[in-house]
Amino acid sequence: MTPRDASEPQPSRWSDLDRPPLGAAALRRALVRPGSLWSELDVVQRTGSTNSDLVDRAAKGAAAEGAVLVAEEQSAGRGRLDRRWTAPARSGLFFSVLLDPAEVPLARWGWLPLLTGVAVATGLSRAAGVDTALKWPNDLLVTVDGAERKTGGILAERAGDRGVVVGIGINVSLRAEELPVPTAGSLALAGAAGTDRDPLLRAVLRSLEQWYGRWREAGGDAAASGLQETYAAGCATLGRTVRADLPGDRSVTGEAVAVDGDGRLVIATEEGVQEPVGAGDVIHLRPAGA
Incomplete structure (x- = not known):
């Protein structure tokens, strides 16, 4: 890659009108409120990995449960087993949340990435009108031209004794020529009713708050909270x-x-x-x- 000359004009965040930047202030007003799970929400233009950043902040005591970190672009996004996740700037939702279900037995924390999958699928169905299926354990699938394609993934990492950081990556407006592999997809390619990322992010985070609350109230019991049945109903595997x-x-x-x-x-x-x-x-x- 050729280094950019410092004298060259830097690309504007508005250079791609199909991919406007997220409205951080509006998102905070909608989501960070009294009684909400979400305690803070930050949007950064570019970072290596929102998961790595939030794990580091949690370990230093600089983030509490309900912290949300969103990146317009990730240069070192990771999936499960450190597989790379790359996408053009503002083409998707790349964010991490800090959860600390201290009242839930540790043995049940393994449900957190599956719970997140259910929440994301539910939120996207409502906000984008796209049927999203779940591939066990952490992939999100949509149908493009009659074939199942991966449009998102989930990564959960322990943040020491501060809880779990759950990272979510969703391809929103990725075009066919931008797909990293033929088996990838995006909400746009699946016929989404809209690709405005602000309402999509709000819908996903509200859905995650609801499912996480139900699961915690049930002491992490996936059957009693309805999570196990709902996951099975949406699991393509x-x-x-x-x-x-x-x-x-x-x-x-x-x-x-x-x-x-x-x-x-x-x-x-x-x-x-x-x-x-x-x-x-x-x-x-x-x-x-x-």
Whole structure:
């Protein structure tokens, strides 16, 4: 990449009229209010990773539960297992939130990325009119030209004893020629009713607040809160034959039949065994034979 000459005019945030900047002040007025989960909301123009930044802030005691950090562009966005996530500036929603469900048993915290998936899918359905499916454990899928495409992902990371930082990346206005891989998609390509990121972000954060509140009130019980049933209803993985690649060159192949109470995917093998696999143990989850 050729370095930019300092004397050259810098691109304006308004240089792409199809991708206006987020309105930070309006978002704060709508979301950061008395009684709300969201305690602060910051929008930065560019950073390496909102997750890394918010984990660092939480570790230093500079962020409380409900902190939201949004970036117009990420240069080192990460998915699960440190896979890279890149997209043009203002083409999507790239943000992280700090959650600290201290009253919920630690063993149930594994539901947080799945809960986030349900919240994002629900929020996008309302605000964009796009049917978003969930691929266990952390992908968001939309249909583009009759094919399932990944349009988003979720990454949860512990922030020491300060809780969990959950990062969300959603391709909103990404065009066909900008797709990083053929299997990627965006809300725009899926026929979204609108790609204005401000109402989309508000809808997703309000949905996340509602689902997180229900789950916490139930002590993290995914069944009692309705989370387990709702996740299963929107999970595109269930009912398909998959191969889960695990550490040590081990794999499990069979039909994905359920998501259990701990958020693990239950795979029924040809040997008649139902084997649960956890998100932290799976390196890849693919259709069998892929």
